[in-house]
Amino acid sequence: MNRRDYLIRKVLMAILTLAVVVTLDFFLFRVLPGDPVRAVIGRNVRIPKETQDALRAQFGLDKPVFPEQFFATLGQWAQGNLGVSWSLRQPVGEVLVAKLGNTLLLVTSGQVLSISLGVALGLFAGWKRKTAIDVSALTFSLITWAIPTFWLGIILLAAGSTWLGLPTGNVVEPGNIGKPFFEVLPDIVRHLILPTLTFTIVYLGEYMLIMRSSVLEVLSEDYILTAKAKGMTHWQVLRKHAMKNAMLPIVTLIALNLGFTVAGAIYIETVFSYDGLGKLFQTALDKQDYPLLQGAFLLLAVAVIIANMLADFLYTYLDPRVRQV
Amino acid sequence: MSERWFLLKRNLAEFWRVFRRNRMGKIGAFLLATSVLMAIFAPALTPYEPTETIRDANGRGLTFAPPSEHGPLGTDDAGRDVWTQLAYGSRISLMVGFVAGFLSMAIGSLLGILAGYFGGWIDTLLMRVTDVLLVIPDIPLMLILVATFRRLEVGISPTVILIMVIGLLYWTSTARLIRSQVLSIKERQFVARARAIGAGHWHIIRKHIIPQVMPLIVANTVLIVSTAILTESGLSFLGLGDPTQPSWGTMLNFAFARNAISNSAWWFYLPPGLAIVWVTLGCVLLGNVLEEILNPRLTSHHLESEANMVARTSSRPAESGVSGK
Numbered sequence: 001m002n003r004r005d006y007l008i009r010k011v012l013m014a015i016l017t018l019a020v021v022v023t024l025d026f027f028l029f030r031v032l033p034g035d036p037v038r039a040v041i042g043r044n045v046r047i048p049k050e051t052q053d054a055l056r057a058q059f060g061l062d063k064p065v066f067p068e069q070f071f072a073t074l075g076q077w078a079q080g081n082l083g084v085s086w087s088l089r090q091p092v093g094e095v096l097v098a099k100l101g102n103t104l105l106l107v108t109s110g111q112v113l114s115i116s117l118g119v120a121l122g123l124f125a126g127w128k129r130k131t132a133i134d135v136s137a138l139t140f141s142l143i144t145w146a147i148p149t150f151w152l153g154i155i156l157l158a159a160g161s162t163w164l165g166l167p168t169g170n171v172v173e174p175g176n177i178g179k180p181f182f183e184v185l186p187d188i189v190r191h192l193i194l195p196t197l198t199f200t201i202v203y204l205g206e207y208m209l210i211m212r213s214s215v216l217e218v219l220s221e222d223y224i225l226t227a228k229a230k231g232m233t234h235w236q237v238l239r240k241h242a243m244k245n246a247m248l249p250i251v252t253l254i255a256l257n258l259g260f261t262v263a264g265a266i267y268i269e270t271v272f273s274y275d276g277l278g279k280l281f282q283t284a285l286d287k288q289d290y291p292l293l294q295g296a297f298l299l300l301a302v303a304v305i306i307a308n309m310l311a312d313f314l315y316t317y318l319d320p321r322v323r324q325v
Numbered sequence: 326m327s328e329r330w331f332l333l334k335r336n337l338a339e340f341w342r343v344f345r346r347n348r349m350g351k352i353g354a355f356l357l358a359t360s361v362l363m364a365i366f367a368p369a370l371t372p373y374e375p376t377e378t379i380r381d382a383n384g385r386g387l388t389f390a391p392p393s394e395h396g397p398l399g400t401d402d403a404g405r406d407v408w409t410q411l412a413y414g415s416r417i418s419l420m421v422g423f424v425a426g427f428l429s430m431a432i433g434s435l436l437g438i439l440a441g442y443f444g445g446w447i448d449t450l451l452m453r454v455t456d457v458l459l460v461i462p463d464i465p466l467m468l469i470l471v472a473t474f475r476r477l478e479v480g481i482s483p484t485v486i487l488i489m490v491i492g493l494l495y496w497t498s499t500a501r502l503i504r505s506q507v508l509s510i511k512e513r514q515f516v517a518r519a520r521a522i523g524a525g526h527w528h529i530i531r532k533h534i535i536p537q538v539m540p541l542i543v544a545n546t547v548l549i550v551s552t553a554i555l556t557e558s559g560l561s562f563l564g565l566g567d568p569t570q571p572s573w574g575t576m577l578n579f580a581f582a583r584n585a586i587s588n589s590a591w592w593f594y595l596p597p598g599l600a601i602v603w604v605t606l607g608c609v610l611l612g613n614v615l616e617e618i619l620n621p622r623l624t625s626h627h628l629e630s631e632a633n634m635v636a637r638t639s640s641r642p643a644e645s646g647v648s649g650k
Contacts, residue, residue, distance in 0.1 A: 017457045029475050146605035148555055150562050151577060151598035158586050158594070168587075256459075264466030267559060271581070282563055285468055293472065297465050304462050 003316055005269065021301040026073055029290050082295035087287045094296035096277065102171050102300075103276030109192060109266055110199025111254075117206050119250060122211025126219065126246070137212070141205030149264050153198045153271035160194045167191050169273030179257040181215050195272045204266055210253050214246040231303065255311030258304045343618050350618075353610025361602045364419045367412040375413045375571075378404040399592035402583040410576055413595055417549045417572035421488050425432045426550030428492030433499025433549075440500070441507025442530060451504070455497040464559070467494060471565045483567040487560055491553050499545055502539055509611050510537045540619030541588065551608035559602050573597040583632055 075083075082092035125137040129217040145234055160166040167173070172192055176184040218224065227237045269278030277296060328417055363370065373396070390406050391401045400405035440451040474486045510516065511534070519529050560566065561574025568575060580586070580594040
């Protein structure tokens with residue numbers, strides 16, 4: 001199987017997963033009791049039966065669920081119409097787009113930090129195997145794996161706000177909401193410190209472990225011995241040969257972690273009242289706002305699927321050996 | 326039968342000898358054992374009921390009281406003793422963790438054995454399903470599943486819903502692990518011989534494959550239980566647990582929602598998290614050690630030997646050629 005077939009197979013898998021997600025998302029919420037028409041009008045309003053039936057026809061709810069409603073909804077979703085949120089009384093798509101930026105900001109800074117620190121620490125731990133650095137790094141990874149994300153957030157929130165005067169929540173101070181991004185940038189950064197720190201600590205251990213075992217594997221290869229025999233210093237060997245090859249599994253790990261990153265974002269944003277998609281998801285859950293839940297899940301799942309596929313593409317580009325699978 | 330019993334006892338004795346020397350394993354076992362003991366003997370560990378409000382000399386409820394002679398961990402926002410809640414909460418946390426862990430382990434092992442042994446379309450189907458499930462973000466999926474089940478009002482307690490959802494989504498890694506193990510066992514000689522003398526599929530699975538795979542299953546179960554405990558605490562923190570049967574995660578939900586942080590009531594939000602870390606670390610340490618010891622690649626076992634498979638006759642070429650001593 002060459003590279004093209006491998007990529008085609010990955011795209012087909014992505015499409016299949018997408019189909020599963022969309023079907024699940026649609027039917028799961030159709031299973032629920034409760035009349036969607038009532039939800040739109042409000043529970044305490046009396047309306048005559050003819051109006052109810054007319055509304056039902058307008059929303060297409062009188063047609064059978066499986067094929068007509070299903071494909072009609074899919075069509076709507078493809079056009080970006082994800083319904084109307086009950087609790088916020090706004091179109092779901094608008095709400096999602098508004099909060100997306102905040103979450104991207106948090107997740108990106110957290111991931112960048114944890115990846116760079118994890119790779120650096122993993123490199124050192126693998127190089128200086130069985131020394132104090134290695135053992136303490138391993139212990140750190142073990143302990144951070146056992147710590148629940150949200151609990152770490154609570155501790156950092158309590159410690160940070162009490163001892164360092166850092167803000168206890170939100171993206172910016174209330175007086176700064178709605179102002180242009182670059183004007184309130186220092187405030188945004190201040191509010192990002194604790195959530196990003198939580199994010200970094202949680203995911204750092206994993207990247208470090210993978211990098212470390214990858215480095216150990218690479219450093220036992222023959223060409224490393226050759227490089228050393230040629231007279232290169234340890235640092236030169238690491239930089240020219242070891243690091244590039246050892247980093248390949250990191251790309252896979254980033255792809256695998258995307259799903260878990262979403263989970264982490266939900267917990268961290270809830271603890272820090274950070275106004276992003278994660279907190280939105282949790283609020284929708286709390287208020288049983290099903291259109292919002294449906295739309296948010298769709299967005300999150302689709303994002304992870306596409307990102308996974310892109311990571312697979314990137315991996316085939318980086319690792320020539322995969323093309324001969 | 327007695328020969329099997331003797332071999333089992335010998336294997337257990339050998340296992341115990343290796344285990345005793347391993348410090349990490351002993352620490353893990355200690356952590357886990359103390360948690361289980363706390364869950365079993367919860368009423369004996371505290372004079373209070375978990376829902377009892379402790380009152381001071383004037384009859385007023387002692388809210389947010391720091392550790393004192395009334396209770397080693399102080400009280401929560403309603404005057405209830407935190408240590409009591411911790412002890413009773415261990416029952417829920419551990420029960421959900423263990424049951425969900427066993428459930429997903431049972432499903433995963435069954436599917437892994439079937440897929441690995443029979444191969445063909447069963448195997449391909451399993452691989453595709455696990456591929457799809459691995460990409461979909463797990464926590465959002467669990468959140469909407471739990472939300473749907475609860476809304477259905479079928480009368481299932483929220484704790485049972487949590488067990489079901491966690492158990493039904495964590496079988497994928499176990500299935501893949503067991504499957505690859507079964508694939509390698511399938512190729513070994515004793516399986517080919519058993520088939521040659523006409524043994525049926527179920528006989529081979531029962532008598533040969535399962536005993537080989539069991540150690541791996543046991544080791545993997547402990548690790549799955551640790552993830553189940555972490556996940557349960559996370560879902561409970563987000564409000565999906567049963568408030569009348571609080572687990573450690575639900576305690577943290579209460580602490581967060583009822584302003585324990587702004588009241589600096591560290592005795593309320595620190596201990597449940599510490600308890601979660603305690604148990605999870607115990608499971609991980611124990612699981613790692615078990616996996617090391619029980620890994621079939623490292624030990625030889627009685628099913629590999631030639632004994633009882635070939636009838637010993639005096640016309641064996643080797644014997645006739647060897648000069649006696």
